[in-house]
Amino acid sequence: MNLGDIFEYAIKELQERKCEFAVAGGLTSSVYRSEVRLTMDADILIYSGSDSQKVAEEILKKINYSASPATIANLSPAPRMNKKSLPNLIIVGRPKLQGDIGLDFILPDMPWFPKAITRAQNNLIDFGFGKIPCLTIEDFIISKLFAYQLSPKRIKDLEDLTSVFQKDAKLDLSYLCAELERLKIGIPKELYQIAPKALRVLTKRINGKAKS
Numbered sequence: 001m002n003l004g005d006i007f008e009y010a011i012k013e014l015q016e017r018k019c020e021f022a023v024a025g026g027l028t029s030s031v032y033r034s035e036v037r038l039t040m041d042a043d044i045l046i047y048s049g050s051d052s053q054k055v056a057e058e059i060l061k062k063i064n065y066s067a068s069p070a071t072i073a074n075l076s077p078a079p080r081m082n083k084k085s086l087p088n089l090i091i092v093g094r095p096k097l098q099g100d101i102g103l104d105f106i107l108p109d110m111p112w113f114p115k116a117i118t119r120a121q122n123n124l125i126d127f128g129f130g131k132i133p134c135l136t137i138e139d140f141i142i143s144k145l146f147a148y149q150l151s152p153k154r155i156k157d158l159e160d161l162t163s164v165f166q167k168d169a170k171l172d173l174s175y176l177c178a179e180l181e182r183l184k185i186g187i188p189k190e191l192y193q194i195a196p197k198a199l200r201v202l203t204k205r206i207n208g209k210a211k212s
Helices: 003-016 025-032 052-062 113-120 137-150 155-167 173-183 197-211
Strands: 020-024 041-047 065-070 090-095 102-106 124-126 131-133
Touching (some): 003 102, 020 025, 020 131, 025 041, 052 065
Parallel strands (some): 041 102
Antiparallel strands (some): 065 090, 090 102
C-alpha cells in the first residue's frame, strides 16, 4: 500500500469506530505551505476516551505495523528525570516487514492536543475521499513550534514554518499568541524576519520571563 492507501484506511477505521480525530503533520503542511511538501508519514490526532492508545495500536496491528509509544523523552535529545512517569504522546507506527511509510497517532496527552482537535472538527479539508477534520493553520503552527522546540535538529519543521509564514496567510494571532504563551513557546531566531510582529513580541516576553 502507498501513503494514500494507508491514510484512507486509517481514516475509515477511525470513522467506523466513531473516534474524534484530526489530520496533522506532513499531510497538513501541504495544505498551508506555499508549495506542496512530499512526506512518507501520516500523522493523526486520535481521541477515544481512555482507549485512545489501545485503538491506535489495534488499527496498526490490522495492517501488520509495529506500535511504539513515544514520550517527550523520546522526542527530545535533552536528558530528563523520571522517564518512567512520562505520559505517551505518540504511537509511532512502522511496517513490520518491508516498507517505509509511517502511520503515527498523536495521543491526548500531547500538550497542544485538546484545543487543536476540537477546532479541527470545523476545519474540513478534502483529501480526495471526503472532507476530513484537519488542524487549523494556527494549531499547525503551534504543533510545529512545539516539535522544533523539543528538537531543533528537525529541519523539516523549520522549513514548514518558513513556508507558511512566507505565504502570509491570515492568522488568528490572539489565539495563536495565547496558546504559545500558555505552552511557553517562542519562535526561533531563524523565523524572526518573516514571522508576524505579534509572535516576535511574544517571544521576547517569554524569553524575558525565562531569564528573570
